């Protein structure tokens with residue numbers, strides 16, 4: 467199982483150093499990937515955890531104020547990077563075309579993209595959820611070789627479930643995972659959206675799930691530990 471932790475825009479340097487100490491105490495055979503803010507990347511110091519980022523520039527380098535390139539991430543030993551998170555699509559108006567460019571930049575630097583896809587509440591009400599994620603996947607992975615596509619980890623994150631405490635039913639999740647796996651049978655697929663130490667008992671019944679992308683829970687090491695223990699049992 468892959469457990470990816472998306473800290474989002476949280477934790478000052480001091481808070482991160484303390485948090486990291488707590489995280490370091492969690493022992494697990496799962497692959498844990500920590501995606502801190504860009505600034506906290508340089509303070510990363512854990513052996514049992516792999517390093518990820520939350521975003522990357524779609525450009526290689528140059529006059530792009532405020533951006534961070536894939537090469538710079540690579541030079542900090544970043545091995546994974548979230549792309550196309552719904553919060554970036556919404557607040558930074560990130561497009562499928564930019565997301566595609568970001569994935570290409572990451573693969574050039576041997577960084578594994580974690581591509582987020584998912585539908586809004588309105589889209590699900592109109593039964594458009596499968597069309598939406600198929601479109602997002604196709605556009606984000608356009609012009610990639612099969613080998614490049616397979617390296618990409620997909621995270622299904624229904625937008626209506628992120629940070630809301632509401633999770634889809636197991637059947638709803640299964641259907642979406644099957645849709646993704648029909649298109650991309652060899653890719654790892656994660657679930658993200660209000661996953662926690664309580665609902666993990668239900669979620670782990672879904673055999674299609676290869677791991678989780680955790681937001682809120684990533685900031686609570688004690689509860690994260692319980693989540694990981696329950697996953698195992």
Ligand code: 13P
Pocket residue numbers: 472551623627628629630658659660661679680681682683
């Ligand atoms: P929550 O786990 O807080 O719902 O966030 C999920 C998420 O957006 C991870 O990328």
